[in-house]
Amino acid sequence: MLLGPALSVSAVLFALGVAGVLVRRNAIVIFMCVELMLNAVNLTFIALAQSLGIAGQIFVFFVMAVAAAEAAVGLAIILALFRHGRTVNLQNITLLKG
Amino acid sequence: MTAVALTWLLPALPLAGFLINGLLALTGSKNKTAVSIVGVGVLFAAFALAAAMAAQLVRLHPEAPIILRYWSWIPVGSLQVDFALQVDQLSAVMILIITGVGALIHLYSVGYMHEDPGYARYFAYLNLFVFFMLILVLGSSFPVMFVGWEGVGLCSYLLIGFWFSEKVNADAGLKAFLVNRVGDVGFLVAMFLIFQHTGALDFATVFAKAPAVFALGSTAITAIGLFLFLGCAGKSAQIPLYTWLPDAMQGPTPVSALIHAATMVTAGVYLVARCSILFALSPTASAVVAGIGAITALFAATIGLKQWDIKKVLAYSTISQLGYMFLGVGTGAYTAGIFHLATHAFFKALLFLGAGSVIHAMHAAYHHTHAHEDAQDMRNMGGLKAYLPRTAALMWIATLAIAGIPPLAGFFSKDEILSAAYARGAAQPLWYGFWALGIATALLTAFYMTRLMLYTFHGPNRTGEKERAHLHEVPNVMTAPLAVLGLLTLFGGALNVPHLFGGHARLERWLEPITHGATMISAVPEMGHATEWLLVVVAVAVAAAGIVAAWRLLPLDSLVPARAAAPETGLGRLLWKKFYVDEIYDAVIVRPIMWVSREVLWRFVDQRLIDGAAVNGTARVSSALGWIGSKLQTGEVGVYVALFVVGVVFVLGAALR
Numbered sequence: 001m002l003l004g005p006a007l008s009v010s011a012v013l014f015a016l017g018v019a020g021v022l023v024r025r026n027a028i029v030i031f032m033c034v035e036l037m038l039n040a041v042n043l044t045f046i047a048l049a050q051s052l053g054i055a056g057q058i059f060v061f062f063v064m065a066v067a068a069a070e071a072a073v074g075l076a077i078i079l080a081l082f083r084h085g086r087t088v089n090l091q092n093i094t095l096l097k098g
Numbered sequence: 099m100t101a102v103a104l105t106w107l108l109p110a111l112p113l114a115g116f117l118i119n120g121l122l123a124l125t126g127s128k129n130k131t132a133v134s135i136v137g138v139g140v141l142f143a144a145f146a147l148a149a150a151m152a153a154q155l156v157r158l159h160p161e162a163p164i165i166l167r168y169w170s171w172i173p174v175g176s177l178q179v180d181f182a183l184q185v186d187q188l189s190a191v192m193i194l195i196i197t198g199v200g201a202l203i204h205l206y207s208v209g210y211m212h213e214d215p216g217y218a219r220y221f222a223y224l225n226l227f228v229f230f231m232l233i234l235v236l237g238s239s240f241p242v243m244f245v246g247w248e249g250v251g252l253c254s255y256l257l258i259g260f261w262f263s264e265k266v267n268a269d270a271g272l273k274a275f276l277v278n279r280v281g282d283v284g285f286l287v288a289m290f291l292i293f294q295h296t297g298a299l300d301f302a303t304v305f306a307k308a309p310a311v312f313a314l315g316s317t318a319i320t321a322i323g324l325f326l327f328l329g330c331a332g333k334s335a336q337i338p339l340y341t342w343l344p345d346a347m348q349g350p351t352p353v354s355a356l357i358h359a360a361t362m363v364t365a366g367v368y369l370v371a372r373c374s375i376l377f378a379l380s381p382t383a384s385a386v387v388a389g390i391g392a393i394t395a396l397f398a399a400t401i402g403l404k405q406w407d408i409k410k411v412l413a414y415s416t417i418s419q420l421g422y423m424f425l426g427v428g429t430g431a432y433t434a435g436i437f438h439l440a441t442h443a444f445f446k447a448l449l450f451l452g453a454g455s456v457i458h459a460m461h462a463a464y465h466h467t468h469a470h471e472d473a474q475d476m477r478n479m480g481g482l483k484a485y486l487p488r489t490a491a492l493m494w495i496a497t498l499a500i501a502g503i504p505p506l507a508g509f510f511s512k513d514e515i516l517s518a519a520y521a522r523g524a525a526q527p528l529w530y531g532f533w534a535l536g537i538a539t540a541l542l543t544a545f546y547m548t549r550l551m552l553y554t555f556h557g558p559n560r561t562g563e564k565e566r567a568h569l570h571e572v573p574n575v576m577t578a579p580l581a582v583l584g585l586l587t588l589f590g591g592a593l594n595v596p597h598l599f600g601g602h603a604r605l606e607r608w609l610e611p612i613t614h615g616a617t618m619i620s621a622v623p624e625m626g627h628a629t630e631w632l633l634v635v636v637a638v639a640v641a642a643a644g645i646v647a648a649w650r651l652l653p654l655d656s657l658v659p660a661r662a663a664a665p666e667t668g669l670g671r672l673l674w675k676k677f678y679v680d681e682i683y684d685a686v687i688v689r690p691i692m693w694v695s696r697e698v699l700w701r702f703v704d705q706r707l708i709d710g711a712a713v714n715g716t717a718r719v720s721s722a723l724g725w726i727g728s729k730l731q732t733g734e735v736g737v738y739v740a741l742f743v744v745g746v747v748f749v750l751g752a753a754l755r
Contacts, residue, residue, distance in 0.1 A: 021736075091734060091736070094734050096731075
């Protein structure tokens with residue numbers, strides 16, 4: 001029941017998220033792309049839960065909870081970075097190099 | 099409790115002496131009385147025990163050796179070596195010589211070393227030496243014997259370099275140690291071969307199996323015999339490994355008497371006699387033993403003719419007499435070899451200790467006047483019989499004994515070796531040549547020993563005007579052991595008076611259980627009484643000729659002290675320089691090895707290959723790899739994520755395939 005289209009959409013969303021993380025430089029945009037990937041995974045869980053049981057739907061709640069926590073911590077780090085270097089462009093933040 | 103059951107106590111006594119004296123030496127104790135009582139006491143106690151053991155052995159006279167197992171030492175698969183001691187007729191003779199002569203020399207050392215600051219250290223080393231020597235002769239297997247063999251080498255090294263603050267002494271110790279290593283390789287290889295062929299290393303099994311395992315004259319047994327003899331040549335100073343013994347005279351004189359005349363250097367003769375059955379199975383190895391012995395005897399005797407250092411003469415004389423012993427055991431006359439070992443221990447210890455007394459007196463005289471003359475050079479002596487009458491008389495006895503004048507100890511033993519060699523000549527004519535070498539050596543022996551006595555004790559005194567007043571006979575603690583050795587030299591021949599002179603050849607019968615296996619394989623042929631008498635007459639005539647020739651030919655009155663002496667020329671110089679053997683070894687062996695060590699092994703292999711390529715090379719390679727890795731660490735999160743994604747794609751690809 002619409003499993004194929006649902007999984008396709010989630011794959012496209014995930015790929016978009018990955019591409020965004022790889023090509024964008026703004027930390028906030030990258031952060032949004034990460035959220036995109038998480039939601040792509042959520043969609044997969046929901047779609048597969050129809051045939052594989054309720055566990056997938058429960059997992060979605062867990063993912064949303066972790067994503068919320070991650071958003072709080074991640075935004076706090078980005079805020080701290082901005083205060084430190086007046087920029088959120090990750091190309092300019094290369095303190096940890098060999 | 100019988101004496102033989104206490105065998106463990108015999109080596110334990112000197113070991114205890116070593117530990118106590120070693121502690122006293124380490125704590126810097128100045129208590130010389132305690133050191134003397136412990137150091138000498140353990141030796142006399144050991145001698146008493148050895149005598150009790152020998153007495154018990156006389157009563158039992160067992161055909162098979164008594165073996166006392168103490169613990170399992172090397173249990174490795176099919177190689178089972180117990181730490182076991184063995185008491186039999188041969189080891190009984192050896193322990194009596196070691197503890198008996200050893201005790202006398204320890205007693206003498208009390209007087210000789212009394213003023214030395216290293217007194218306790220000296221007795222510690224000397225006791226340790228006796229311990230290892232007893233392990234050597236009591237060991238019931240090749241590995242146990244090897245422990246003693248190496249141990250006496252160590253003590254020899256320590257005692258030659260006893261006065262190590264002078265480099266020449268330390269070098270002499272090092273030389274002895276290194277030359278002996280060459281021989282020890284032979285001993286080890288022989289052990290490996292014996293184990294490979296017989297599967298055992300204890301004497302009883304090896305000797306029982308040997309006649310069945312080895313064919314008479316097979317390559318394997320010849321190789322074993324020759325490698326064993328290489329070990330003997332190192333320890334007992336035979337050609338080509340004899341050069342360390344003359345240098346070993348740098349040690350204190352009692353050490354020369356005990357280690358480098360009476361006991362340690364005879365270990366090689368003991369080994370051949372112990373392994374008589376192995377040597378009897380290999381006529382080639384036996385011929386090499388006898389031949390090297392005869393050649394060494396003559397060679398060393400010629401060098402002894404022109405040495406001026408009194409101890410050097412005795413050192414070459416020792417090498418020469420050891421050659422006689424090897425001639426004896428190589429001929430198959432094992433009893434004669436051991437007999438000469440015993441009598442030589444008596445008269446050579448006497449000669450060395452006598453020489454020690456002379457040096458002691460000379461040294462004291464020069465010390466008084468603060469003169470820096472050589473106290474060992476015979477050109478500085480002369481006429482000493484007026485000052486050291488007892489020493490002179492006792493040394494004359496030993497000189498006549500070593501020359502082979504009847505009825506002193508050396509006459510019987512030397513004559514027995516020579517007649518055995520002549521008798522073997524009937525079967526193998528090569529031995530007539532060995533006999534001729536032996537007779538020539540006897541002539542030279544009589545000559546150089548008489549020369550030593552004449553230059554030292556007779557003629558005008560050359561010590562110096564001021565020094566003469568300070569020449570005195572040595573204390574009683576030093577002359578008493580000499581007197582005992584003198585008695586042994588006078589009557590030691592009674593041990594084994596041959597049937598020819600109406601004796602019973604007691605040592606011969608005593609050692610029968612040890613040698614009968616070998617004599618079953620190849621016995622020395624019998625000779626007629628007329629031939630034997632002729633040989634005796636020849637030997638005595640030659641010895642007398644040597645003594646008379648020295649008396650007549652040597653210019654006693656025209657000899658000048660060492661500092662005024664003109665350098666030697668011609669043949670005399672060749673002999674004085676010991677045929678330049680040391681120089682030849684130095685040029686052919688020592689220098690090339692030093693060069694290879696320095697230029698190839700050190701500068702190339704060590705510095706370039708190991709330090710350069712292996713150690714620093716590894717560091718350079720890892721730092722280069724690290725540099726490449728550090729280039730990946732850009733600090734840009736995007737790069738890391740990209741790499742991470744690539745990695746995930748690879749892992750997923752691999753997992754899904």
